[in-house]
Amino acid sequence: xxxxxxxxxxxxxxxxxxxxxxxxxxxxxxxxxxxxxxxxxxxxxxxxxxxxxxxxxxxxxxxxxxxxxxxxxxxxxxxxxxxxxxxxxxxxxxxxxxxxxxxxxxxxxxxxxx
Amino acid sequence: xxxxxxxxxxxxxxxxxxxxxxxxxxxxxxxxxxxxxxxxxxxxxxxxxxxxxxxxxxxxxxxxxxxxxxxxxxxxxxxxxxxxxxxxxxxxxxxxxxxxxxxxxxxxx
Numbered sequence: 001x002x003x004x005x006x007x008x009x010x011x012x013x014x015x016x017x018x019x020x021x022x023x024x025x026x027x028x029x030x031x032x033x034x035x036x037x038x039x040x041x042x043x044x045x046x047x048x049x050x051x052x053x054x055x056x057x058x059x060x061x062x063x064x065x066x067x068x069x070x071x072x073x074x075x076x077x078x079x080x081x082x083x084x085x086x087x088x089x090x091x092x093x094x095x096x097x098x099x100x101x102x103x104x105x106x107x108x109x110x111x112x113x114x
Numbered sequence: 115x116x117x118x119x120x121x122x123x124x125x126x127x128x129x130x131x132x133x134x135x136x137x138x139x140x141x142x143x144x145x146x147x148x149x150x151x152x153x154x155x156x157x158x159x160x161x162x163x164x165x166x167x168x169x170x171x172x173x174x175x176x177x178x179x180x181x182x183x184x185x186x187x188x189x190x191x192x193x194x195x196x197x198x199x200x201x202x203x204x205x206x207x208x209x210x211x212x213x214x215x216x217x218x219x220x221x222x223x
């Protein structure tokens with residue numbers, strides 16, 4: 001089973017460029033999340049979705065946009081990349097937003113902004 | 115503010131036992147999770163505690179004391195493959211996960 005798949009795995013951008021990260025899950029999960037992981041810090045929630053057509057802001061949403069047009073896909077966009085957005089990005093999904101819903105993570109996308 | 119504290123790094127010997135502590139201060143509590151993350155890989159779920167006490171799952175056990183805001187992950191019969199970061203996360207009253215920075219566990223032969 002594929003589970004949660006992220007593309008691309010690696011990307012280098014110049015300041016001001018835009019890009020989109022794609023997350024796809026095949027588990028029919030309602031909830032999907034985008035996190036960033038930086039050294040010495042816990043995972044930080046960027047945006048999340050509780051179902052097709054819905055999105056909501058997380059802890060660090062500035063500079064990012066998301067869309068959930070199809071239940072299985074959750075896109076993360078960077079409109080004008082900044083060096084502060086250099087990070088590893090993880091997509092995750094869960095069947096429930098409650099405490100019983102363990103998160104299933106993608107393999108991560110390593111983004112460097114020069 | 116909300117805060118999760120866990121040691122940055124720990125070292126243990128193959129075959130031994132290690133305990134990784136996690137203390138938390140959050141707005142409400144709806145459960146505590148432990149995830150394992152090997153270097154360069156995705157986090158994977160290990161355990162979930164919502165009631166006080168010990169939950170055992172094979173070589174791994176997780177303990178919770180809600181009154182003390184404290185949990186630990188106990189790893190027995192350590193194997194080299196247990197070298198990884200261990201992430202503690204608490205679900206707050208809004209069902210948002212608050213993550214610790216993780217504990218890097220180094221296993222030596």
